Amino acid sequence: MSVKLSTRQVGDVTVIDVSGRITLGEGSSALRDALRELTAKGNKKILLNLSDVSYIDSSGIGELVSGFTSVANQGGTLKLLGLTKRVKDLLQITKLYTVFDVHEEEAHAVRSFA
């Protein structure tokens, strides 16, 4: 299953619901394009919902990191929501878990942007 992304607005926070696999090729480029489009439109508060992401490879991790830094460089914030155990483990062993602001509940995550 390749990646699927859909965007919705919760107050002033833009939530990107991601499902499937974020891997080299279509998956990672779709995420990159979505984040670029949102930052180009001036969205500053972005919440990436990864609860339906089954698999991320190192290319996908690279896109998360690049997204995080590019949103921050434009004065915005990118946060993560709903990591599966496997994705959480992956971010922990790559020492990236503490780099991101990670949330388990959407309402809590949205409030944290205020």
Place this chain on the structure above:
Amino acid sequence: MALDTGASEIHDRHYPSTLESVDLAEAEILKAAEKAGFDEDDQHRISMAARECLVNAVVHGNRYNRRKKVHVHISLSGTRLTIRITDEGEGFEVQEVPDPLNDTNILRHSGRGLFLMGAFMDDMKVRKVEPAGTEVTLVKEIGPHP
């Protein structure tokens, strides 16, 4: 009399250097891991390590050159699954690959593939092959491991 190592070959194929090949070979490796009896978490680790290795072979080794092949060999010996992935690229020095856990590299876009292979497998060996290419051997044992 020939020495019987007890190893059985599960898969042996040369793939063209495309991302489609990465998906196909990864599926074969996952199938082999499942058949060998690894639990779901280990199947995921093996699949992920193999994918990183296959991507390196196609992208960095063979640079998408369709005339160059990626050789995938999978064998099972008792509880030990061995995956050997060989490209026909120019090769690289493992010791020159930056440590992705170093604070200065932590926010780099790339460079985590080799580290993940080592983290998810019990053993990993990288060697140059003649006349050109890199062979990576990934090993995983069924059962308790660190």
